[in-house]
Amino acid sequence: xxxxxxxxxxxxxxxxxxxxxxxxxxxxxxxxxxxxxxxxxxxxxxxxxxxxxxxxxxxxxxxxxxxxxxxxxxxxxxxxxxxxxxxxxxxxxxxxxxxxxxxxxxxxxxxxxxxxxxxxxxxxxxxxxxxxxxxxxxxxxxxxxxxxxxxxxxxxxxxxxxxxxxxxxxxxxxxxxxxxxxxxxxxxxxxxxxxxxxxxxxxxxxxxxxxxxxxxxxxxxxxxxxxxxxxxxxxxxxxxxxxxxxxxxxxxxxxxxxxxxxxxxxxxxxxxxxxxxxxxxxxxxxxxxxxxxxxxxxxxxxxxxxxxxxxxxxxxxxxxxxxxxxxxxxxxxxxxxxxxxxxxxxxxxxxxxxxxxxxxxxxxxxxxxxxxxxxxxxxxxxxxxxxxxxxxxxxxxxxxxxxxxxxxxxxxxxxxxxxxxxxxxxxxxxxxxxxxxxxxxxxxxxxxxxxxxxxxxxxxxxxxxxxxxxxxxxxxxxxxxxxxxxxxxxxxxxxxxxxxxxxxxxxxxxxxxxxxxxxxxxxxxxxxxxxxxxxxxxxxxxxxxxxxxxxxxxxxxxxxxxxxxxxxxxxxxxxxxxxxxxxxxxxxxxxxxxxxxxxxxxxxxxxxxxxxxxxxxxxxxxxxxxxxxxxxxxxxxxxxxxxxxxxxxxxxxxxxxx
Amino acid sequence: xxxxxxxxxxxxxxxxxxxxxxxxxxxxxxxxxxxxxxxxxxxxxxxxxxxxxxxxxxxxxxxxxxxxxxxxxxxxxxxxxxxxxxxxxxxxxxxxxxxxxxxxxxxxxxxxxxxxxxxxxxxxxxxxxxxxxxxxxxxxxxxxxxxxxxxxxxxxxxxxxxxxxxxxxxxxxxxx
Numbered sequence: 001x002x003x004x005x006x007x008x009x010x011x012x013x014x015x016x017x018x019x020x021x022x023x024x025x026x027x028x029x030x031x032x033x034x035x036x037x038x039x040x041x042x043x044x045x046x047x048x049x050x051x052x053x054x055x056x057x058x059x060x061x062x063x064x065x066x067x068x069x070x071x072x073x074x075x076x077x078x079x080x081x082x083x084x085x086x087x088x089x090x091x092x093x094x095x096x097x098x099x100x101x102x103x104x105x106x107x108x109x110x111x112x113x114x115x116x117x118x119x120x121x122x123x124x125x126x127x128x129x130x131x132x133x134x135x136x137x138x139x140x141x142x143x144x145x146x147x148x149x150x151x152x153x154x155x156x157x158x159x160x161x162x163x164x165x166x167x168x169x170x171x172x173x174x175x176x177x178x179x180x181x182x183x184x185x186x187x188x189x190x191x192x193x194x195x196x197x198x199x200x201x202x203x204x205x206x207x208x209x210x211x212x213x214x215x216x217x218x219x220x221x222x223x224x225x226x227x228x229x230x231x232x233x234x235x236x237x238x239x240x241x242x243x244x245x246x247x248x249x250x251x252x253x254x255x256x257x258x259x260x261x262x263x264x265x266x267x268x269x270x271x272x273x274x275x276x277x278x279x280x281x282x283x284x285x286x287x288x289x290x291x292x293x294x295x296x297x298x299x300x301x302x303x304x305x306x307x308x309x310x311x312x313x314x315x316x317x318x319x320x321x322x323x324x325x326x327x328x329x330x331x332x333x334x335x336x337x338x339x340x341x342x343x344x345x346x347x348x349x350x351x352x353x354x355x356x357x358x359x360x361x362x363x364x365x366x367x368x369x370x371x372x373x374x375x376x377x378x379x380x381x382x383x384x385x386x387x388x389x390x391x392x393x394x395x396x397x398x399x400x401x402x403x404x405x406x407x408x409x410x411x412x413x414x415x416x417x418x419x420x421x422x423x424x425x426x427x428x429x430x431x432x433x434x435x436x437x438x439x440x441x442x443x444x445x446x447x448x449x450x451x452x453x454x455x456x457x458x459x460x461x462x463x464x465x466x467x468x469x470x471x472x473x474x475x476x477x478x479x480x481x482x483x484x485x486x487x488x489x490x491x492x493x494x495x496x497x498x499x500x501x502x503x504x505x506x507x508x509x510x511x512x513x514x515x516x517x518x519x520x521x522x523x524x525x526x527x528x529x530x531x532x533x534x535x536x537x538x539x540x541x542x543x544x545x546x547x548x549x550x551x552x553x554x555x556x557x558x559x560x561x562x563x564x565x566x567x568x569x570x571x572x573x574x575x576x577x578x579x580x581x582x583x584x585x586x587x588x589x590x591x592x593x594x595x596x597x598x599x600x601x602x603x604x605x606x607x608x609x610x611x612x613x614x615x616x617x618x619x620x621x622x623x624x625x626x627x628x629x630x631x632x633x634x635x636x637x638x639x640x641x642x643x644x645x646x647x648x649x650x651x652x653x654x655x656x657x658x
Numbered sequence: 659x660x661x662x663x664x665x666x667x668x669x670x671x672x673x674x675x676x677x678x679x680x681x682x683x684x685x686x687x688x689x690x691x692x693x694x695x696x697x698x699x700x701x702x703x704x705x706x707x708x709x710x711x712x713x714x715x716x717x718x719x720x721x722x723x724x725x726x727x728x729x730x731x732x733x734x735x736x737x738x739x740x741x742x743x744x745x746x747x748x749x750x751x752x753x754x755x756x757x758x759x760x761x762x763x764x765x766x767x768x769x770x771x772x773x774x775x776x777x778x779x780x781x782x783x784x785x786x787x788x789x790x791x792x793x794x795x796x797x798x799x800x801x802x803x804x805x806x807x808x809x810x811x812x813x814x815x816x817x818x819x820x821x822x823x824x825x826x827x828x829x830x831x832x833x834x
Contacts, residue, residue: 146768149766154766168694262744264768264770278783629814
């Protein structure tokens, strides 16, 4: 073994190199406060290793980026761990950089002859921030997409050449393939290359000038090896343990829903260490054409001032001034960051947006897992009735109709959120850090108060356990004027419709002209109100029989005998067919055709044209002919019908798709 | 002949520097040339730039704005996509006449929300808010929301000239 090492050393001089690395003199001996540089080197090492392995699973194009990241996160063995380490280490790095910088300034370690090395350090800081900014876009989710639009639009403010710079960075005027390829080349090629060069220079200069000992020196000098190396490795271990703890607790890193330029994401925010700049731009001072000051000049001057510190430090009070400046920056940035977070966690718009994005992301991940991605993940979402039906309903139907009291976009955050978890989610600290909480509108509705956090506590005090739906739909102010379509054509929905009181309530036709129509006046009011138990039982059977016409996925196991009875009641005993067609066309019928009532085709035909002779040729009340007037396409009407019927892919409880 | 040798040395040093620069510049040059490609390419919209968005009947009669996707063909570098959404507009009826606003904030390009409770538009990024006609009420946006040209064809079809504008400036300059 020794002879082999001798042989290598003779040809490479590796022993001398190792010696010079390990036997660096440290004035005053090893100290814990010297570990920050090493932890930073370690995190950069972690990012290089995990980054290269992520690269092996990543595809930089607008049709593949989200899909490949989703595959890494949810399908590849250990992919979540790999991605989680990369993401969370990146979250930690700015903090370590800040500590490193503060220490250098406080100890005056930038003074002659170490100015150049100090500038190397400042450049490294800027490079790491640039790496973070470019990495944010790569998953091509809504958050990265919208936040990067803001970041690149800022480049547009650069005097004279702004639009050209933006075009070069984005790779054109539209965000797409070339935005990703360019960002990826920067993130995985150009910036890491520069980073390595600068780190080599940084460490070389650091060794050349030696460590700046912190006063007072109480111990004897010692070599770097082994005491300081030991302290450094322990600090790196602590960093790694902290990162792993977060990675394991959140199972990797968040991936939002796929980027989509026509769907807003109000919750687009930069990473936490850019939040102060984000908040800075909200200041009224930067309104109008003065924005370039907030976005470019002032941050540029701040970095310039930091670079000038070695010269300022030469003056009598310079060192004190520099330390003061660092704390002013820190205090200002801290306050702005706090304001940004505080504004978000109390904003209904923001919270709704987070919830909708979370729901879409979970949905598309489930669809991708169960069905595979034929073209893009976005098209899975676009063709999904559960997602699009609700959106279309909210846009086109919810001005008159309701779905379970809301506009169709209520978000069920988790099916089994218990009160304990709810409390965790809404606790001050977790709310502050996660930005994810219970929607204030929902809370207000629950207890009628306006202070949401008071409400959470009153709910928590009142109940012990239960399941919660979190409503993220916009608050609907006007009273509904047309029926609530939750459970449309189910047996229960039809049975309730046949109840005179319910029929004229706002849940059904109370807000329409039908409350004065024949159905109510001649049938429900005149007859049903006087029904005895036997006839009411018939209505139950009719509801079952009519509901069977819909062939809803939720009602597959129907009782054939009962349906037969109900059909007989419908045709003969109660006399529905006096006004409605059933089973065969009836030109004299003036109520809607009950043949195939609530089936996919029936709903589609109805939405296309409510005035069609099969529905309300005479007495349609305000409902537009969505198909005839080309307000909605056939595909869109189909999506709404499937959504109303609950006819879409649903992950069963056992986790296996059907 | 030491003098001549020095002169020759000087020339060789010059040649080293010259050749060295040349051979380093060529690969960078080729790279930068292709990197500048987006500057050379101009967006040339097909036809007059108007895109059919919806029909008059789809716009709420009560004067509330509604969001509509702009569906058109899109070229993304090496891909051509037909009928995909490339953005969105808010449409609103004013005395029966439709008006179109770009959904993107003229400040930094976030998606502006319609707030039914406040009957205004609100940018969730930097808190600018706008009247329903797009005029700025309060906030850091340098200009009003971008009004888009609208054309009614075949009596009921709503066509919009869909354009993006440079964010962050007082003047409304189309992106090209």
